[in-house]
Amino acid sequence: MSDMIWLILTLAVLTYATRFGGHVILSRFKRINPRLEAALDAVPAAVITALVVPAAFTTGIPEFIGAAMAVALSFRLSMLSVLVLSTATVAALRYLL
Amino acid sequence: MSVETPLINERRELKDGVKASLPIVAAASPFGAVYGAAAIASDMSFFETVFMSGTVFAGASQMVAVDLLATPLPFWTIVLSVFAVNFRHILYSASLGRKMHRFGPFQKALAFMLLIDPQWAICEKRTMSRPLTTGFYFGLAMPLWIVWLLSSAIGAAFGKLVTNPEAIAFDFILPLYFIALLMGFRERYGWLPVVLVSGSAALMAFWMIGPPWHVACGAFAGILYAAWRGKPKDLMALSPNANQSGEGANV
Numbered sequence: 001m002s003d004m005i006w007l008i009l010t011l012a013v014l015t016y017a018t019r020f021g022g023h024v025i026l027s028r029f030k031r032i033n034p035r036l037e038a039a040l041d042a043v044p045a046a047v048i049t050a051l052v053v054p055a056a057f058t059t060g061i062p063e064f065i066g067a068a069m070a071v072a073l074s075f076r077l078s079m080l081s082v083l084v085l086s087t088a089t090v091a092a093l094r095y096l097l
Numbered sequence: 098m099s100v101e102t103p104l105i106n107e108r109r110e111l112k113d114g115v116k117a118s119l120p121i122v123a124a125a126s127p128f129g130a131v132y133g134a135a136a137i138a139s140d141m142s143f144f145e146t147v148f149m150s151g152t153v154f155a156g157a158s159q160m161v162a163v164d165l166l167a168t169p170l171p172f173w174t175i176v177l178s179v180f181a182v183n184f185r186h187i188l189y190s191a192s193l194g195r196k197m198h199r200f201g202p203f204q205k206a207l208a209f210m211l212l213i214d215p216q217w218a219i220c221e222k223r224t225m226s227r228p229l230t231t232g233f234y235f236g237l238a239m240p241l242w243i244v245w246l247l248s249s250a251i252g253a254a255f256g257k258l259v260t261n262p263e264a265i266a267f268d269f270i271l272p273l274y275f276i277a278l279l280m281g282f283r284e285r286y287g288w289l290p291v292v293l294v295s296g297s298a299a300l301m302a303f304w305m306i307g308p309p310w311h312v313a314c315g316a317f318a319g320i321l322y323a324a325w326r327g328k329p330k331d332l333m334a335l336s337p338n339a340n341q342s343g344e345g346a347n348v
Contacts, residue, residue: 002145003172004141004142004145005145005148007162007172007175007176008145008148008149008152008153009152010176011149011152011153011158011162011175011176011179012149012152012153014176014179014180014183015153015154015155015158015179015180015183015186016209016210018180018183018184018185018186018187018190019183019186019189019190019209019210019212020190020206020209021186021187021190022186022187022188022189022190022191022192022194023190023191023193023194023195023205023209025187025191026187026188026190026191034327034328035324035325035327035328036324037188037328038287038323038324038326038327038328039320039321039323039324040184040185040187040188041185041285041286041323041328042287042291042319042320042322042323042324043181043182043184043185043316043320044157044182044185044282045279045282045285045288045291045292045295045319046291046294046295046315046316046317046318046319046320046323047161047178047181047182047295047312047315047316048157048161048182048275048278048279049279049291049292049295049296049299049315049316049319050295050296050298050299050311050312050313050314050315050316050319051161051164051178051272051275051299051312051315052272052275052276052279053295053296053297053299053300053315054299054300054303054308054311055269055272056272056276057300058303059269059272062266063269063272066266066269066273067272067273067276070273070276070277070280071276071280074276074277074280074281074283075280079128079277079278079281080124080127080128082273082276082277082280083131083270083273083274083277086273086276086277087265087266087267087269087270087273088266090266090269090273091264091265091266094263094264094266095264
């Protein structure tokens with residue numbers, strides 16, 4: 001099997017482990033430590049921020065402007081509209097600049 | 098009919114589940130297509146793209162994997178990042194698992210495989226008024242899984258037609274998706290400081306150490322900050338009153 005299939009299977013098994021694990025392990029405890037819970041809660045935002053901030057700041061000017069627009073539009077529009085408009089902006093700026 | 102065992106009409110339950118899935122199906126399918134097209138753009142095959150949707154079945158983490166695949170990175174960087182993004186499911190299965198007493202062991206095992214964010218949020222809400230049945234659970238889950246597979250396949254087919262992804266900024270669509278997703282969490286407790294800490298740590302690591310370490314350093318800084326800050330007791334996710342705090346439909 002190719003490396004990619006192994007990667008996908010590894011990701012699938014680990015993801016399943018997180019979906020089953022809480023029931024098997026965490027449900028034995030009545031309470032979770034508030035610090036642990038706060039840390040778990042912050043994980044998605046922290047990982048996604050870490051992934052996106054360097055890409056937004058270091059790729060180029062059209063990408064930086066598009067990223068800033070996505071942030072601003074998110075206060076008003078749905079996720080899909082934000083995605084369409086900011087991607088179109090990056091494409092247009094790449095063409096113009 | 099006693100009060101403890103309300104009469105359950107399984108057909109009705111199934112119908113309710115399918116009905117509840119419709120808005121989520123509509124909201125999630127464009128993102129399935131974005132995932133499919135982006136996966137093709139980072140050199141995954143059509144089969145691999147659809148296979149990942151069927152087995153991993155977690156939107157945000159599939160996007161993370163595809164984004165990281167675009168640059169040659171060690172296997173374990175991708176595995177750890179995806180694991181970290183999916184780690185929140187631990188909380189979902191801990192709370193919903195306690196409400197699955199009508200499920201057999203095999204049904205439970207299958208149910209957890211399909212436990213995505215909207216599935217969790219909708220089922221938690223349902224259990225506030227009625228017991229959780231297999232009919233409702235799978236009536237909700239199966240359309241979501243099928244449409245996620247179909248929409249990633251359609252996106253992948255479309256991605257194969259795009260010969261110059263840079264011209265339509267397709268190579269930058271995942272960062273923009275991540276920004277929109279991140280902004281969707283902004284009402285959560287302590288969101289802004291976590292974003293600021295993670296973002297600045299990631300940027301510093303990117304310049305001082307270089308990729309791929311910015312992901313781990315940035316994430317770790319934000320998580321450490323959150324643990325240090327702690328959480329007020331009334332916001333605990335496992336308490337019954339905090340159940341609707343589910344994230345957006347597309348995580």
